[in-house]
Amino acid sequence: MKRVSTLFLRIAVVLMGIPILALCIFLVPNIGGFVGEMIPNIAYIQYFVIFYFHLTAIPFYFALYQAFKLLNYIDKNEAFSELSVKALKNIKYSAITISVLYVISLxxxxxxxxxxxxxxIIVIGLILIFACMVIAVFAAVLQRLLQEVNDIKSENDFTV
Incomplete structure (x- = not known):
């Protein structure tokens, strides 16, 4: 049962990455061109917009990679290890990075x-920031929970 659920989650992680890749390839250049037409005084702004959206995709894919690693740890029965805590910490920092980048672009x-x-358009930017912060808080709660479990586990190992 556990392998099936982690397989499902791996498929979900891959399916989360595909639309963002499609957006980066097909929609972001159109958005950059649209912004370039809207602000003709600063025509180079379109390249900045394209670069900025691609820049936000980097921590997103890093977080997806960390989620994939976390699923591997679960499959290897290492879910309650320091590696899992580190993966959750990286997911938290990735979500915070994305939020900060979107706050800067507001x-x-x-x-x-x-x-x-x-x-x-402003509401869309705020929703992106809010969604990333929710993910960061959720990852932080899970990280703290796993850290406490690891502490209890190591304390019990020393007791025996």
């Missing part, structure tokens, strides 16, 4: 929303 979201008269 002024750009605001400028585009003002020019296009579409306040929903």
């Amino acid at each position: 002024p750009l979201f605001y400028i585009v929303a003002e020019i296009d008269d579409a306040p929903g």
Whole structure:
């Protein structure tokens, strides 16, 4: 049963990565071109937008890789190990990094929303930040829980 559930989660991790890759390949250049047309005074802004969205994809894929490693640890019965705690810590830091990058880009979201008269663009940026922070808090809670389990486990090993 455990192998089936981790297989399902591995498939889910891969399926989470595919749409982001498709967005980076197909949609992000269009968004960059759209922003370049919206702000013709700073035509090079489109390259900045493309670079910035691709920059946020790096910690996302790093977090997916760490989730994949965590599933490997679960399959090897090493779920309650220091390696699992480290993987969760890396996922937490990746989510925080993505949130910080989107917080930094919020002024750009605001400028585009003002020019296009579409306040929903700002809401999209805020939803991205909120979602990443929820993931970071969840990973931090799991990290602390696993750390406490590891501490209790090592304490019991010394007792025996």
